[in-house]
Amino acid sequence: xxxxxxKTVPADxxxxxxxxxxxxxxxxxxxxxxxxxxPLGLTVLNNIANIIRQEMNAIGAQEVLMPALQIKERYxxxxxxxDKVVDDWFKTKLVNGTELGLxxxxxxxxxxxxxxxxxxxxxxxxxxxxxxxxxxxxxRSKSGLxxxxxxxxxxxxxxxxxEQQHHEFYDKAKAxxxxxxxxxxxxxxxxxxxxxxxxxSKYSHEFQTITKAGEDTIYIDRAKxxxxxxxxxxxxxxxxxxxxxxxxxxxxxIEVGNIFSLGT
Amino acid sequence: xxxxxxKTVPADxxxxxxxxxxxxxxxxxxxxxxxxxxPLGLTVLNNIANIIRQEMNAIGAQEVLMPALQIKERYxxxxxxxDKVVDDWFKTKLVNGTELGLxxxxxxxxxxxxxxxxxxxxxxxxxxxxxxxxxxxxxRSKSGLxxxxxxxxxxxxxxxxxEQQHHEFYDKAKAxxxxxxxxxxxxxxxxxxxxxxxxxSKYSHEFQTITKAGEDTIYIDRAKxxxxxxxxxxxxxxxxxxxxxxxxxxxxxIEVGNIFSLGT
Numbered sequence: 001x002x003x004x005x006x007k008t009v010p011a012d013x014x015x016x017x018x019x020x021x022x023x024x025x026x027x028x029x030x031x032x033x034x035x036x037x038x039p040l041g042l043t044v045l046n047n048i049a050n051i052i053r054q055e056m057n058a059i060g061a062q063e064v065l066m067p068a069l070q071i072k073e074r075y076x077x078x079x080x081x082x083d084k085v086v087d088d089w090f091k092t093k094l095v096n097g098t099e100l101g102l103x104x105x106x107x108x109x110x111x112x113x114x115x116x117x118x119x120x121x122x123x124x125x126x127x128x129x130x131x132x133x134x135x136x137x138x139x140r141s142k143s144g145l146x147x148x149x150x151x152x153x154x155x156x157x158x159x160x161x162x163e164q165q166h167h168e169f170y171d172k173a174k175a176x177x178x179x180x181x182x183x184x185x186x187x188x189x190x191x192x193x194x195x196x197x198x199x200x201s202k203y204s205h206e207f208q209t210i211t212k213a214g215e216d217t218i219y220i221d222r223a224k225x226x227x228x229x230x231x232x233x234x235x236x237x238x239x240x241x242x243x244x245x246x247x248x249x250x251x252x253x254i255e256v257g258n259i260f261s262l263g264t
Numbered sequence: 265x266x267x268x269x270x271k272t273v274p275a276d277x278x279x280x281x282x283x284x285x286x287x288x289x290x291x292x293x294x295x296x297x298x299x300x301x302x303p304l305g306l307t308v309l310n311n312i313a314n315i316i317r318q319e320m321n322a323i324g325a326q327e328v329l330m331p332a333l334q335i336k337e338r339y340x341x342x343x344x345x346x347d348k349v350v351d352d353w354f355k356t357k358l359v360n361g362t363e364l365g366l367x368x369x370x371x372x373x374x375x376x377x378x379x380x381x382x383x384x385x386x387x388x389x390x391x392x393x394x395x396x397x398x399x400x401x402x403x404r405s406k407s408g409l410x411x412x413x414x415x416x417x418x419x420x421x422x423x424x425x426x427e428q429q430h431h432e433f434y435d436k437a438k439a440x441x442x443x444x445x446x447x448x449x450x451x452x453x454x455x456x457x458x459x460x461x462x463x464x465s466k467y468s469h470e471f472q473t474i475t476k477a478g479e480d481t482i483y484i485d486r487a488k489x490x491x492x493x494x495x496x497x498x499x500x501x502x503x504x505x506x507x508x509x510x511x512x513x514x515x516x517x518i519e520v521g522n523i524f525s526l527g528t
Contacts, residue, residue: 025381069354069413114266117289137358
């Protein structure tokens with residue numbers, strides 16, 4: 001192996017996770033939020049990806065690989081081209097001047113593909129995922145591997161014939177994520193946390209792992225394995241989840257996964 | 265599997281390779297030179313990548329994963345930032361206005377990493393490769409998967425203490441490529457073709473596979489398995505290679521690999 005342990009790290013590397021991984025020869029810093037995976041780091045990354053792949057396949061999801069280069073017109077349709085709506089776009093251009101984006105997520109890619117293939121209720125539900133490089137133009141990227149500008153992400157998308165069928169798949173996916181975090185050895189520190197649902201649904205579910213370096217604050221009931229994100233920590237949510245103030249503990253955590261209903 | 269065979273292809277898809285792969289549900293066209301790999305296509309892509317990976321590992325090369333986002337300053341040092349020098353850059357910007365490029369090749373990334381780790385002649389030779397997504401802003405991209413704007417590429421880089429050590433590794437890599445094309449089932453149609461060496465060496469070696477759809481023209485000696493690219497087809501090259509006019513056949517081909525001495 002060509003890497004060795006090192007005593008020094010780049011002066012601008014303030015994140016403990018990246019400092020340790022650089023010293024051990026797992027990664028090399030290219031710029032804030034952008035790292036090269038050296039042989040040891042790539043081995044770990046592939047091991048994680050393969051666990052995720054196995055659990056996605058186990059719930060019947062099918063793997064594809066969508067491109068980073070994104071067509072402007074599709075995002076004009078969904079209202080997500082404007083930098084004021086999506087503030088972390090990287091944008092680029094073809095030689096002929098045509099504007100393109102670098103994918104931060106792939107809803108706009110997958111739905112046109114599915115239109116070619118879904119023609120009957122028998123084709124649903126379907127779950128499709130990829131393990132693919134995302135680009136996010138973070139204003140600040142000081143948390144090492146925790147908030148990258150270019151990073152490998154597993155994104156799973158599901159399509160259903162009805163709300164009931166959707167929720168059945170949602171629950172299967174949630175169970176798969178729990179299994180993944182268990183297999184990765186962080187299951188006992190990872191909680192299903194209720195968070196804001198955004199435009200389409202009341203709540204979303206975050207998988208939050210307790211760590212001192214976490215950027216999020218969550219309130220957890222350790223016995224129940226459940227939690228509430230600080231951003232929606234109020235009496236209504238506590239009542240919905242059947243949680244009591246006395247059982248809750250406030251902890252810092254990092255979001256390691258997220259699952260939500262997008263709507264139509 | 266959610267894909268089905270299709271009877272139609274996008275009107276702007278003129279390449280036979282892409283037409284057939286779209287009809288069979290292997291790929292989906294996003295834009296010229298940019299495709300999604302559907303489950304069947306991804307399976308084939310992964311099978312090819314794994315054969316390459318095995319043969320790279322067999323010659324002692326080590327796998328890494330470098331990022332697409334590229335720092336301008338490094339290419340200023342090597343003179344490759346200017347669009348007049350490298351005419352297929354995709355460029356982008358950080359939120360703060362800092363210019364970045366999308367990697368078309370990774371020499372500028374790897375050498376700074378090696379500077380951290382190579383401290384003795386005992387550390388050489390070293391071969392390092394990745395199987396990673398390249399971005400090339402092709403003016404025209406009408407050949408389906410044969411000339412992509414975004415595509416998966418295996419790039420292997422070697423570092424040596426002397427010219428002799430370099431050539432020993434070069435020959436090992438060449439043998440590995442022959443083995444790869446044999447295992448992929450195109451070995452008998454693939455020839456080692458002498459081509460222009462560019463700035464640093466007299467010749468480079470291309471691996472060219474005979475196909476009617478090929479964009480290159482080569483002159484081959486089938487018995488010897490050798491050939492000459494049209495661009496350097498002259499008496500001097502024929503003499504260097506020990507080839508005779510009478511034994512040569514002119515055929516169209518596609519470059520499926522390339523190996524060259526970069527220098528210092």
